Amino acid sequence: MKAYEKQRGARREEQKELQRAAAQDQVRGFLEKEAAIVSRPLNPFTPKTASSNGADDAQPGPSTGPTGKDKDKDKMLPSFWIPSLTPEAKATKLEKPSRTVTCPMSGKPLRMSDLTPVRFTLLDGSVDRVGLITRSERYVCAVTRDSLSNATPCAVLRPSGAVVTLECVEKLIRKDMVDPVNGEKLTDRDIIVLQRGGTGFAGSGVKLQAEKSRPVMQA
Incomplete structure (x- = not known):
């Protein structure tokens, strides 16, 4: 804004x-x-010899050189090395932002009642915030105590907000559909899959399909 x-x-x-x-x-x-x-008036009492030198006494005309505004334009020369300073570059027009916070997936307005608290289980509860930053493994699954990383598929249980691995969801939680943290009943809507961050591998978490091209005989 x-x-x-x-x-x-x-x-x-x-x-x-x-x-x-x-x-x-x-x-x-x-x-x-x-x-x-x-519009210089002529003097009738001036002798002709003096009037013959009128070409020498002519006043200079207005200057045709660049004015002050043109000189300022000459100083602002375009730069072809910077995209924003090229002659064709135009200033980006910003649209008025909306004051309503919307969901990035559905585009619908968000309310406080729609939000779910996410609670990560610390690997070591005695470590302070500064010591937690220096560790590569910081959080674990709330049920199996497996370490969590960017490469670990995780999910949030809506009733308790606990973060567990998808392996735990498929092998343990889906059998009884009960939140192991607070014992409440679960539905498929209560299991929210988290989107993972960067892993350093371009095809992480994506089904890849390769095509092999071979020479074809043509008649």
Whole structure:
């Protein structure tokens, strides 16, 4: 929202600057036209010999060099090495952000009652926060005590918010459909699969399909 308001203020200033520049161009054009008009009166008592040198006494015309605005444009030369400074580059227009927080999956508005607390079980409860950061294995499954990592498929049990491995869900929890932490009944909707983070392998958790091409005989 702050970025949108900042861009909005910049656009207002830009419009005011364009209006001022247009007014200055009109005044400058009027003055140039007035200066180009030659209206010097002739003196009837001046001898012809003096009037023959009128070409030498002619006043210089208005300068055709670049004005101050054009000089400023010359200083702002485009850069072809930076995409945002090329002549074809346009400023990105920001849309007004919505004040409603929506679900990234369904797009529906989120409410506090729709949120589920997620509780990770620490590997060692005596370790403080600073010591936890330096460890590679920090959390474990709430049921089997198996260590959790980015490569471990996990799920959240909605009634208790406990994080367990999918292997535990398939082998133990789905048999009775009971939350092992608080003993409440479970449904398929109460088992929420967590999306894993980066594992360093491009095909992690994805079904890969390879195609092998061979030469084909053509008639």
